[in-house]
Structure formats: structure tokens, C-alpha cells
Amino acid sequence: MDFMKPETVLDLANIRDALVRMEDTVLFNLIERAQFYRTADIYNESLFTVPGFHGSFLDWFITEQEKIQAKIRRYEAPDEVPFFPDELLKPILPPVNYPNILAPYYKEININLEIKQIYTEKIVPLVAACDGQQPENWGSTSVCDIECLQALSRRIHFGKFVAEAKYQQETERYRKLILDKDIPGIEAAITNSAVEELILERLKKKVDLYGVDPSLKWSQKQQGKINKDAVVQIYKTWVIPLTKKVEVDYLLRRLEE
Ligand SMILES: C=C(O[C@@H]1C=C(C(=O)O)C=C[C@H]1O)C(=O)O
Numbered sequence: 500m501d502f503m504k505p506e507t508v509l510d511l512a513n514i515r516d517a518l519v520r521m522e523d524t525v526l527f528n529l530i531e532r533a534q535f536y537r538t539a540d541i542y543n544e545s546l547f548t549v550p551g552f553h554g555s556f557l558d559w560f561i562t563e564q565e566k567i568q569a570k571i572r573r574y575e576a577p578d579e580v581p582f583f584p585d586e587l588l589k590p591i592l593p594p595v596n597y598p599n600i601l602a603p604y605y606k607e608i609n610i611n612l613e614i615k616q617i618y619t620e621k622i623v624p625l626v627a628a629c630d631g632q633q634p635e636n637w638g639s640t641s642v643c644d645i646e647c648l649q650a651l652s653r654r655i656h657f658g659k660f661v662a663e664a665k666y667q668q669e670t671e672r673y674r675k676l677i678l679d680k681d682i683p684g685i686e687a688a689i690t691n692s693a694v695e696e697l698i699l700e701r702l703k704k705k706v707d708l709y710g711v712d713p714s715l716k717w718s719q720k721q722q723g724k725i726n727k728d729a730v731v732q733i734y735k736t737w738v739i740p741l742t743k744k745v746e747v748d749y750l751l752r753r754l755e756e
Contacts, residue, residue, distance in 0.1 A: 521654040532643040537627035542619040580656045582611040625729040658745030
């Protein structure tokens with residue numbers, strides 16, 4: 500997705516192609532996470548202390564990662580959303596003059612703390628190797644966690660581009676719904692059940708393709724690297740609904756001057 504070309508970025512077909520490509524990133528990162536135990540201690544705020552920092556080990560690691568990635572302008576990109584925006588450091592690279600594709604408030608649409616809570620409390624238990632602790636793997640496990648969280652965040656917040664594309668396609672329809680503060684109406688207008696169904700069916704095939712080592716014998720292939728039903732549930736229960744939440748949150752403010 501070339502964010503320097505607004506006309507391609509706001510083409511709904513291009514946006515959907517980008518979402519399809521993000522499935523691979525999300526799935527591969529979940530497969531990596533599935534190698535490790537749940538290790539819930541990583542997410543426990545009371546188990547980890549760094550002077551001057553309040554939060555879990557994962558919160559600390561995300562904060563430190565985002566600080567260094569902000570220095571190479573990661574969060575100037577319109578499709579990148581930080582988990583701790585107030586902690587970012589200034590870039591050492593010159594600014595990129597991205598065209599104004601989204602409405603001026605787009606950076607304020609940030610549901611990453613909700614994504615992090617769902618990820619640590621609901622998604623990790625579904626994909627982790629087992630429910631135990633691996634204190635020796637706090638580092639490796641949290642590296643996978645951050646990759647998963649950044650991939651999920653980017654996919655879900657891409658809902659801003661979807662919403663802007665839909666608004667520009669049917670401006671008058673959305674203007675009326677927004678003026679009426681008709682949230683159910685907006686939710687119905689942005690929903691495309693056929694696309695959602697295609698996504699879930701494609702994910703099942705991708706788990707079979709990416710989640711099984713082709714060199715294994717048929718009998719060994721049954722135990723893939725990640726549970727297919729879990730991946731479908733993650734998208735159906737959280738990824739798609741949260742993407743639509745981002746679309747609705749973005750659209751509700753779209754008539755702001
Ligand atoms: C992303 C879109 O908006 C909605 C959200 C979808 C998703 O998160 O996968 C798919 C279809 C729509 O219900 C879209 O229309 O493509």
C-alpha cells in the first residue's frame with residue numbers, strides 16, 4: 500500500500516487486498532507464539548518492577564520497543580498505531596510528508612489498550628502451547644507477543660482506511676447516519692457479510708497451508724502448528740468486530756470541521 504498515492508490507498512479493492520496480505524503476517528506471528536507456554540506472568544503488573552515504570556514486563560518491553568521504533572519514524576506512518584503514544588521519542592530521520600488521506604483526528608482513533616487486553620486474556624490462552632510458565636522464555640515469548648500485537652493492531656486500525664473509502668463512496672448515506680448518531684445504522688452500512696465469510700474460509704485454508712510441515716507423513720500432519728478453529732475464532736470474535744468498531748468510531752467523528 501503506497502501511502503503517497505491517496506487514489507490507490509482509498510480504493511476499497513486495494514484496501515481489501517492489503518487486509519488479505521495482513522492475514523499472513525498475523526497467522527505467522529500467532530504460529531510463532533504457539534511455540535511457547537502461556538507464561539501469564541509476563542502480563543502481570545504486580546510481578547515486575549523497573550524503577551520509574553508502572554506496568555507488566557510486556558508493557559515495559561512494548562514501551563521500549565516503541566521508543567526506538569519512533570526514532571525511525573514508524574509512528575508517522577498513517578497505518579501504524581502505538582500502544583503507548585505518550586512515551587514515544589522524536590524521530591532522528593526527517594519527516595515524511597504523507598498526503599492527508601484520513602480525517603485530521605485519525606491518530607486519536609486508537610483502541611490498542613483494548614486489543615492488548617483481549618490478546619493477553621483471550622487470544623494467548625487459545626494459541627499458547629499450554630497454560631504453564633516458562634520464566635526462561637520471558638524474552639522470546641514477549642518478542643512474539645509484540646509481533647502479534649503490532650500485526651493485530653495494524654490490521655484492526657486499517658478500519659480507518661476502510662471507513663474513509665466507504666464514506667467517500669457514499670457520502671450522503673453516511674452523513675445522514677452520522678448526523679442521526681445512528682450507530683446500528685452505521686454498523687449495518689459498513690458490514691459486508693460475504694467478505695467476512697470469505698476471510699474465515701480463506702483462513703482455514705491458510706492454516707492448512709502454513710501451519711503444517713509438508714515434509715511430515717500424513718499421520719503426523721494432523722497436529723499442525725496452530726489450532727485452525729482457534730484462528731477462525733480469533734478473527735470472528737475479535738479481529739473483524741474490532742475492525743468494525745474502528746470503522747464506526749472513525750465515522751462518528753467524520754463531520755467534525
Ligand atoms: C473491512 C471491511 O469492513 C467490514 C470488516 C471486515 C473485516 O474486518 O474483515 C470485512 C467486511 C466488513 O464487514 C470491508 O468492507 O472490507
